[in-house]
Amino acid sequence: MLxxxxxxxxxxCDLDKLERNIQAMARHCRELDIPLRSHTKSHKIPEIAHMQLASGAIGICCQKVGEAEVMVAAGVRDILIPYNIVGPVKVERLLRLARRATITVAVxxxxxxxGISDGAQRDGGSVRVLIELDTGAKRCGVQSPQxxxxxxxxxxxxxxxxxxxxxxxxxxxxxxxxxxxTAALWEEAGLPLHVISGGGTGHEAISKELGCTETRSGSYIWEGLSRVRSSQDLSDERCPLRIITTVVSTPAPGRIIIDGGMKTFASYPPVPYGHCIEHPEIxxxxxxxxHGHVDVSRSSHHFRVGERLTFIPLHQEMALNLHDELVGYRGEQVEVIWPVLGxxxxx
Amino acid sequence: MLxxxxxxxxxxCDLDKLERNIQAMARHCRELDIPLRSHTKSHKIPEIAHMQLASGAIGICCQKVGEAEVMVAAGVRDILIPYNIVGPVKVERLLRLARRATITVAVxxxxxxxGISDGAQRDGGSVRVLIELDTGAKRCGVQSPQxxxxxxxxxxxxxxxxxxxxxxxxxxxxxxxxxxxTAALWEEAGLPLHVISGGGTGHEAISKELGCTETRSGSYIWEGLSRVRSSQDLSDERCPLRIITTVVSTPAPGRIIIDGGMKTFASYPPVPYGHCIEHPEIxxxxxxxxHGHVDVSRSSHHFRVGERLTFIPLHQEMALNLHDELVGYRGEQVEVIWPVLGxxxxx
Known part of the structure; x- marks a missing residue:
């Protein structure tokens, strides 16, 4: 099938580009001499996680226990969930996972x-824990080294x-x-500091400079958000994820309608919601x-109902999360259809 | 289970409120003497469609062929798809549906x-068709009566x-x-004008005034978006759809973090992303x-990790579309767990 x-x-998903991104990040982290932990919330597909591990990642991240269950079931054996796991139901699931794989969580x-300790006393087992620091993101995390x-x-x-x-x-x-x-205080207090986990695609070198023992990166596999936003920098060669749409209406000069809207692309602002490969001017x-409402007033092309247009979505992770399947292709040939299991x- | x-x-989903909304819209349309066609893209759950039909709706709408397949498989027998169905694959599916149910589409x-005619000549059968008019929405539709x-x-x-x-x-x-x-021109030309379909929750009376033969309404079952936006008007009594979250972090004064973010609520702007039932001031x-980042600086309540907070999401249809199940409850008792089949x- 084509x-x-x-x-x-x-x-x-263009498999050549995906593999290139995976290899490039693995090489980047090797050159920096910092272990890479790939964040799989960007794709939620076990086989892509295995590709990341095969390229040299020391483990993966999942953002939710349910995602980690999917990955453990697919044979992944080292997972960090950088999230506060709260409530007895999730803690029990977490402890079950921790018997089958190396599982670390943030608190x-x-x-x-x-809550985790109470669960462990009920159900047995233990979980590796990192303390989350709020070093400026103003989300979760303790507020100071003290x-x-x-x-x-x-x-x-x-x-x-x-x-x-x-x-x-x-x-x-x-x-x-x-x-x-924090490191000085912990050393003085004799506390264990085997792991200092940093994160964010593009922050690998800073993680190394900060003394992190690993760097968590995820969105590098799609390499898209910022590039699509500043379209002059866009190299679609680096963006494997695309949404193929069909023009379903050409109602008025300058406007066409495609068969994907918020339930296909995600509703993540701002405009533009995607970058068109065939006609970057639209x-x-x-x-x-x-429905996707497309301004074609700057294009000299005559768009027809039935024509196909390929877009790089703006928020690739959110877009993929709307769909049950991701089709991997090479050249024009369909090579794999991945269920988005997470x-x-x-x- | 509670x-x-x-x-x-x-x-x-609060079933009492859901039933009340369904009955209220059915009564509203009866009083206006305009047939109601319920748009099921708001929920995508066959049993809710059947509740709408049982209350008096003459049929339903689906926005995609795939949604209509789900509804026909659940026994629904009159569906309007107000969408241009383009391409031989979808047309074949459409024609299959049209053999099993009364199916109407927009062109x-x-x-x-x-394209539909070509498919019908290949596969047999026929499809009921409405011509879509762009009377000001600037989406699809022909631009003039001519x-x-x-x-x-x-x-x-x-x-x-x-x-x-x-x-x-x-x-x-x-x-x-x-x-x-349009009506005058069609009459003069001897063209069939059995159906004039209008739409939009809240536009039922206008549909009647315009001479429409039916009105398509969908979001009335959740009754939420505009009310949450203008919070002084909010009556949570009318909003059946809620998302129960847990506080997972209370990192700093004035800020708490809940266990649902864009993949739970949808990323639809603007702020606020939801209305909190227990603490409307947050x-x-x-x-x-x-992660959901919640400003609690205007609250005198002391929020704790593990505490549960219930939100009416801002864009209820987009939020529900992210999830595989909807739990229906009455009082505090779980009464049904609906798979979101569409x-x-x-x-």
Missing amino acids: IHDLDTPAVV DSLATAQ EALALARQIVALPGIDLQGVMTYPSRSEAKDFLDE QIYAMSVE RGKVK | IHDLDTPAVV DSLATAQ EALALARQIVALPGIDLQGVMTYPSRSEAKDFLDE QIYAMSVE RGKVK
Whole structure:
């Protein structure tokens, strides 16, 4: 089957480009001498995780327990969930996973750690834990090295908690003082600091400079968001993920409608919602739920109903999360149809 | 099982409120004396479609062929797909459906109609067709009564095309001249105008005034978007769809993090992304993919890790489309777990 035979909207992935991105990031991290932990929330497909591991990644990240279950079931054996796992149902699932694979989670409060410890005392087992530091992202994380120290002291001896170190996101040079001070305090207190996990595609070198023992990167496999936004930099050679659409209406001069809207591309702002490969001069300027509204006023091409147009979506991870399958192709040949097994695993 | 026992994030639906909304719209349309055609893209759940039909709706709408397949398989027998169905694969599926149920589609070009006719000549059968009018929405649709007439004349005799009338969306009073002139031209030309389909929740009375033979409404079952946006009008009594979340982090004064972000609520802007039932004074001010960032600075409540918070999502249809199941409850008791069978049917 050729990609031209696929009905639309079709979410497809250029395998040559995907493999190139995976290899390039692996090489980049080898050259920096920092271990890479690939974040699989960007794709949620076990076989792509295995490709990342085969290229040299030391393990993967999942953002939810349900995603980790999918990956463990596919044979992945080292997973960091950089997320506070809260509540007895999830903790029980976490402990089950930790019996089958090396599982590490983030915590930023005694309450989260205590919940895991309580579960471990009920069900047995233990979980590797990193304390999450808020080094500027203003999301989760303890707010200071002193808080990190205090929390570490509280949880290090809890049954079922195997404290391994700290994590932050994203790795920024501004985090240096926070990390250095935390390391000094922990050393003084005799606390274990085997892992300092940094993260963010594009932050690998900074992670190394900060002294991180690993760097978590995910969106590098699609290499798209920022490039599509600043279209002068766009090299579609680096963007494997595409959505093939069909023109379903050419109602008025300057406007065409394609058969994908918010339920195909995701509703993530801002305009433009995607970059057109065949006609970079056209722009998706609005989206209904199932219609994409495209401004073609700057194009000299005569668009016809039935014509196919290929777009690099703006937020590739959110777009892929809407679909059950990803079609991998090489040249024009369909090579694999991957079920997006981690899709919708919000728990 | 009680809803308090559900792990989070959980997408739940208050069945009393859902039934009330369904009955209220059915009564509203009866009082207006305009037939209601319920748009099921808002929920994608066959049993809810059957509830709408049982309340008096004359049929349903689906936005994609894949959604209509789900509904026909569940026994629904009258479906309008107000969408240009383009391409031989979809046309073949459409014709198969049209053998099992009364299926109507919109067209706004000869190309779309010709594609359906070509398919009908290959596979047999015919499809009921409405010509879509762009009466101001600037999406699909012919641009003038003259264009509607010209297209109707082109397609009325095509094999496999059963021209039934016209449709527009949304019904607006500004559409009156367009509709009246189209009706006059069609009458003069002896063209069939059995159906004039109007649409949009809240536009039922206008549809009647415009002379529509039916009104398509969908989002009335959730009754939420505009109310959450203008929070002073919000009556959560009318909003059945909720997302139960858990507080996973209380990292700094004024900020808490919940276990649902863009993959749970959808990324549809603007702020706020949802309305909190228990604490209307707090606000989701930002979203990561799996984290909701909540401003609690205006609340005197002391939020704890593990606490559950219930939100009415901003774009309820997009949020539900991210999830595989909807839990229906009454009081606090779980009564049904519906698979969202139409989810992800973008083709």
